[in-house]
Amino acid sequence: VSRIDPRDVVAKKRDGRRLDEDEIRSVVLAHARGDVPDHLASAFLMAAFIRGLDSPETVALTRAMVESGITLPLEGISRPKVDKHSTGGVADGVTLVFAPLAASLGLAVAKLSGRGLGHTGGTLDKLESIPGFRTDLTAERMERQVEEVGCAVAAQTDDLVPADGALYALRDATATVPSVPLIAASVMSKKLAVGTDLILLDVKAGSGAFMKTVEDASDLAGACAELALGWGRRALVAVTDMSQPLGEAVGNALDVTEAVEVLRGERQGRMAELALEFAAAALRDLLDVSHGEARARAERAISSGDALDLFRRMIEAQGGDPAVVEAPEKVLPSAPVVVPIPAPEAGYLAAVEAEEIGQAAVGLGAGRARKGDHIDPATGIVFRAKIGDRLDRGEAIGEVHARSEDDPRVAIDRVLAAVRVSDREVDPPPLVYGWRDAQA
């Protein structure tokens, strides 16, 4: 039993002093166990928010969070293990492509994922639009599947880093969410609880991301990289663009269709490009090949059909209908009402409020306004225009996929209110703003 009074720890942080590992545990781990009440944990969070946590404090916080639950060592997997995680964006189906692509290149991808909330979609929800697909794998079954197939995507259970769920709910309720060290600890705790050789983290920046500016995203990326380093783990952290939807599909079945098209090599663009870049980064890092060679292998895995075949095998292993990779339109649920979105005026697409596009999809039933909400896998938005594209007035820049006749009007209005068209040419934003590399 700790002799540290958690109130003294809170007072110390309140006064701007550094906390050691035992002190942080006496608040955070004790809170997860129910020994520290919410009101004291809230006071700690506010003090940590205002006074900040330095790198060793953030490592200690994350360790205490990880210690609050089970971990997934994945020791039975023989191939180099990589985890890939995005901080959340709109039309971000990269994981659906990355997991089979990296696995087809000889890496092991054991991906634990959460459900979507608000304007950001969830990988689990997307995969579950495939009839029969199960994400409730036990740790043993997941590990076996990764060893045999090369990849698995499973639901993160409540006993993995339970402190994160408890603290996040409290932060949301106490205005202590937007703190870089607290976000870094939350994001990384769930990655560090899983035994992988490399963590690939995609920190999104822009109108559809939690971090609205590249500067804020870079701060978070740096904190996450430092955290991995302080823990003794290897992480590569990219800051990537979320000033517009990354891919085209904002939904669930729609995202699976897009991922299948990318894996078939039928669809280029920013989403495909980012998936290839992440796969190449993982390959270069874990197999010690050059970036050029890694990138070429990743492209070949697409053109050869190896990556698509891997996706088929993963879907089959998790109970889903593998025919989805040949004819997604026949296997996946589709919405009864599909209405084109017309370009509001002629000119160049200059800006997109990506979060609004995500919220329009939530309005169609494709996402959750609140935790636990039911989602409609068939609905959503396809938004094809990219910043810099030349548009003609009335040209279809996407479609709304809706359950009822009345829904598309609201969604189209919302999408059109979220785009800005300029009569001057506009440069597309970069796809990747930069990488942070933390070497253990």
Next chain:
Amino acid sequence: VSRIDPRDVVAKKRDGRRLDEDEIRSVVLAHARGDVPDHLASAFLMAAFIRGLDSPETVALTRAMVESGITLPLEGISRPKVDKHSTGGVADGVTLVFAPLAASLGLAVAKLSGRGLGHTGGTLDKLESIPGFRTDLTAERMERQVEEVGCAVAAQTDDLVPADGALYALRDATATVPSVPLIAASVMSKKLAVGTDLILLDVKAGSGAFMKTVEDASDLAGACAELALGWGRRALVAVTDMSQPLGEAVGNALDVTEAVEVLRGERQGRMAELALEFAAAALRDLLDVSHGEARARAERAISSGDALDLFRRMIEAQGGDPAVVEAPEKVLPSAPVVVPIPAPEAGYLAAVEAEEIGQAAVGLGAGRARKGDHIDPATGIVFRAKIGDRLDRGEAIGEVHARSEDDPRVAIDRVLAAVRVSDREVDPPPLVYGWRDAQA
């Protein structure tokens, strides 16, 4: 219904921005009503602690606290009304003397008091050691007694500033107690809820006080004076010495005996002096007489027996045995074991850990370690030595009044460990460090 989201208010203070009155009400008053949960109120308290509250914010906080409950306008009282409050110390029986003394000078004293906690005694507990004395007066009865007799001391009920009780408990649990604006709001809310013409506030400074330094006490005094000014009320705030017990008695019946002796004019010293100074200050301020004249009237009220007679009448009005003013030793409970405290060495008394003396009395049953604890009215400590006094080794510097034979040893050890004797002469500390005057 307020449209303000209390989380936005907390976020604003978190970021160091000023809050307006409606924003503060949306947290504080809503918390008192149960509409804001403890964890959000805790986050607010920590943000307010670290970022501070300026004078208008502190007024707004106090207003919200006062609005959480009933107030006592005392409009039926015809004489000038004065309230006197101490922030708490050891052997601080000034209120027992001040109330009848000021009343005998033509002022009205309607004093609501709380119970003692920890090393500081409570006026209610002291008065209740008088057999029959009742402090549970209704507002109507209290007002009538003040109008007829001149003074009353009654228990502060839970419906007066309930927000203070709720917030104080939360502050104690979340390391947010020692904040000047939060303390000022807590202290002053209970004074501002009562309709008086003058608030006399005694902010104690030193080893037996909450504020250990004169500087901290002055900050609090200034904040309390500003708060009264911002509210439009008149307050005189003194910073007085608590580097040693003020009077001699640290207990309950022992304090009443000491007060009776002061009111009889049989006992001089720092406690009597402070009571006279407060009475003179009230008289000067409310009746517009000079300090010299006010002081002379106060001294005459003692020597004439008027003040003692007023005390007798107040005790009688509240059901207590009035014979206590003639023969306290016959009326009040007394402890079966009385053991002298010997001076530990020869020399000059140089320093006293006054809080330790208070805690030694708590150990004898004279005070409460926890809220709701039972107290023993007969026990306590009499500590006669004052800083600067010349002591002989073994000379009795006081007595322990105990319930059992075993108790005095522990108490004496604790008292002796709390005193420091020097072989060089020591100057006594000032009694009053200064006054803060806030003119509405």
